[in-house]
Amino acid sequence: xxxxxxxxxxxxxxxxxxxxxxxxxxxxxxxxxxxxxxxxxxxxxxxxxxxxxxxxxxxxxxxxxxxxxxxxxxxxxxxxxxxxxxxxxxxxxxxxxxxxxxxxxxxxxxxxxxxxxxxxxxxxxxxxxxxxxxxxxxxxxxxxxxxxxxxxxxxxxxxxxxxxxxxxxxxxxxxxxxxxxxxxxxxxxxxxxxxxxxxxxxxxxxxxxxxxxxxxxxxxxxxxxxxxxxxxxxxxxxxxx
Amino acid sequence: xxxxxxxxxxxxxxxxxxxxxxxxxxxxxxxxxxxxxxxxxxxxxxxxxxxxxxxxxxxxxxxxxxxx
Numbered sequence: 001x002x003x004x005x006x007x008x009x010x011x012x013x014x015x016x017x018x019x020x021x022x023x024x025x026x027x028x029x030x031x032x033x034x035x036x037x038x039x040x041x042x043x044x045x046x047x048x049x050x051x052x053x054x055x056x057x058x059x060x061x062x063x064x065x066x067x068x069x070x071x072x073x074x075x076x077x078x079x080x081x082x083x084x085x086x087x088x089x090x091x092x093x094x095x096x097x098x099x100x101x102x103x104x105x106x107x108x109x110x111x112x113x114x115x116x117x118x119x120x121x122x123x124x125x126x127x128x129x130x131x132x133x134x135x136x137x138x139x140x141x142x143x144x145x146x147x148x149x150x151x152x153x154x155x156x157x158x159x160x161x162x163x164x165x166x167x168x169x170x171x172x173x174x175x176x177x178x179x180x181x182x183x184x185x186x187x188x189x190x191x192x193x194x195x196x197x198x199x200x201x202x203x204x205x206x207x208x209x210x211x212x213x214x215x216x217x218x219x220x221x222x223x224x225x226x227x228x229x230x231x232x233x234x235x236x237x238x239x240x241x
Numbered sequence: 242x243x244x245x246x247x248x249x250x251x252x253x254x255x256x257x258x259x260x261x262x263x264x265x266x267x268x269x270x271x272x273x274x275x276x277x278x279x280x281x282x283x284x285x286x287x288x289x290x291x292x293x294x295x296x297x298x299x300x301x302x303x304x305x306x307x308x309x
Binding site: 055058059060062063064066067069070071073074077079125126183186187190191193194195196197198199204208211212215216219223226227 | 255256257258259260263264267268270271274275278279284285286288289290293294296297298300301304305
């Protein structure tokens with residue numbers, strides 16, 4: 001859902017300020033590329049041995065999850081600016097208005113086409129990766145595809161209805177939650193792929209998910225107190241001066 | 242050549258992300274877990290969660306350390 005919100009922000013900014021036809025062409029081209037990648041990679045992954053697959057997928061999910069958690073913790077503590085969809089939308093609008101119009105390869109506005117193509121492809125690639133890996137590990141890609149498709153449809157319909165970026169979505173906390181899930185599943189599958197037998201088998205996830213969330217929340221408190229501590233001596237010296 | 246570089250940079254950014262140390266620690270953690278499990282016959286289920294927690298803490302510390 002987070003990726004759909006980001007892609008929608010780019011598509012709306014481009015379509016409203018430039019031209020809808022080229023924007024939709026770019027979006028459609030990206031969706032075709034995503035469909036080809038999914039069709040090529042999905043079944044191929046299904047033929048790999050489960051142990052090796054879990055090791056590789058676990059490693060990738062864990063790396064993704066830790067990067068998401070890192071960003072979410074930094075944003076929650078003010079070390080990194082919150083990803084504000086409203087300001088991102090305004091930045092895209094300003095850039096789209098400044099760009100010159102150029103017709104190329106049967107597309108009337110090449111800028112709109114490439115911007116929509118890149119935005120949808122990049123965000124979509126993350127969705128495809130998560131859906132394929134989660135679905136394949138549980139040997140149920142259908143359920144993972146339905147879940148992702150439902151989230152994308154909800155975001156798209158809402159975006160078309162309001163014709164504006166979805167600023168009310170608490171994006172950072174959603175990223176935090178996604179980071180927790182990716183890290184937990186990545187740790188679980190990665191270790192299993194390396195030959196570990198988890199105590200309680202699959203039930204270990206019921207412990208792993210809250211533990212990862214608690215550790216990440218503890219880091220938020222740690223960084224906040226560290227920030228306060230770093231600011232305190234400066235205030236004291238100001239008082240002395 | 243330029244397109245090949247851009248292609249490589251895209252995948253590096255997509256998989257490794259902002260801090261390569263995190264990715265390196267995850268790989269080290271998986272290799273260590275594999276070695277402990279198969280060579281030393283230790284069921285090291287605890288190792289990867291600990292390494293993940295350390296990797297995140299280290300990465301956060303590196304970004305927010307003002308003394309650098």
